[in-house]
Amino acid sequence: MFKKYFDDYEIGERWHSKGRTVTEADIVNFAGFSGDWYSLHTDVEYAKTTPFKQRIAHGMLVLSAASGLQIFEPGIVVAFYGMDQVRFTNPTFIGDTIHVEMTVExxxxxxxxxxxxxxxxxxxxxxxxxxxxxxIKVLLNKR
Structure with missing residues (x-):
């Protein structure tokens, strides 16, 4: 999404990323990296007792993977400026394929x-x- 100069965008403009499948290896690696070994993500037997009936990906893992699906063009993107009103609204299971949809507001x-x-x-x-x-807010260079 962020591959054009600030002046080249318009309110209402939409963008759609490619997809990425979330794997068990993603969950294990993220747990190891982050230190978040919460049972809902890493314990098959515990996860069976939850409303989800299976392990789910960490919300922050999915958010991080979504960041990697976006385009941040060097020389155009100055800095990531922040995020607001982030909500994890549905579970992401092992084998789900995610993509990102964005609209300039x-x-x-x-x-x-x-x-x-x-x-x-x-x-x-x-x-x-x-x-x-x-x-999501991104600081972009102008032409």
Missing amino acids: EMQDKGNGTGVLTAKQEVKKQTGETVITGT
Whole structure:
């Protein structure tokens, strides 16, 4: 999404990423890296006793993977500016394929050759269900 200069975007513009399948290895590696070994993610027998009936991916794993599906073009992107109203709305299971859909909602000219682009971000899986929603802000260079 973030491969054009600030001035080249328009409110309402939409973008759709490629897909990525979440694997068991992703969950194990994320647990090891983050230290989050919560049983819902890593214990098959415990997960069977939950409303999900199986292990689910960490919300932060899915959010991180979604970040990797976005395009952050060097020289155009100055910095990641933040996220607001992030919600984990549905589970992501091992084997689900996620993608990112974004819509430009706001553009704020910073007056110094840059601007902050705010986009609604939805991470969806192959069923069409939204698993994460929120807004993302990125500081972009102007032409």
